[in-house]
Each structure stands twice: as structure tokens, then as C-alpha cells.
Amino acid sequence: MAVEDLGKKAADLAGQAGEFAKQNADKIQDALGSEQAEGISDKILGGAADLANKVTGGKFADQVEDVRANLDGKIGNE
Known part of the structure; x- marks a missing residue:
């Protein structure tokens, strides 16, 4: 896998993580507390x-x- 592919994959995963955090903000806040x-x-x-x-x-x-x-x-x- 080329470095560019790894960078794209990391960016995609970061975007997915951000979207998950937005959709589950209340649950995440409850878990942190x-x-x-x-x-x-x-x-x-x-x-x-x-x-x-x-x-x-x-x-x-x-x-x-x-x-x-x-x-x-x-x-x-x-």
C-alpha cells in the first residue's frame, strides 16, 4: 500500500470517527462522566x-x- 493510500485511508477513518462522535455526542458525554x-x-x-x-x-x-x-x-x- 502506497503512502498516499495510507494517508487517504487515515483521512477517511478520521472523518468516520468525527461523524460517529457527532451522532453519539450525548452517549459519549455520559460515558466520560x-x-x-x-x-x-x-x-x-x-x-x-x-x-x-x-x-x-x-x-x-x-x-x-x-x-x-x-x-x-x-x-x-x-
Whole structure:
């Protein structure tokens, strides 16, 4: 498969994903506000924050925590 074909396929899939998101916006919003999403997001955001702090030697720990808290407030139910 040529690079151009891969690019076209990726663009087609992105368009389909966007259309799916538009058609199911309410369901997606409900899923993002669920208890399950809260648990998953806590694990992912905590891991990402730990990695960022490890890579930076904790130099930006306050900023990392602010970003983590901001994102956590947008996903899940807590």
C-alpha cells in the first residue's frame, strides 16, 4: 500500500470517527462522566503525571499537578 493510500485511508477513518462522535455526542458525554471513566482516567493521569515528574526530576511538579487536576475535573464523575 502506497503512502498516499495510507494517508487517504487515515483521512477517511478520521472523518468516520468525527461523524460517529457527532451522532453519539450525548452517549459519549455520559460515558466520560461515568464512574468507570473516573477510575480509568485517574490511573492514566496519575501515571502520566508520575512520568512527567520523573523525566523532569520533579522540577515542574506544581505545573504537572495543575494540568492533571484540570484534566481530571473534565473526565469522570469526581
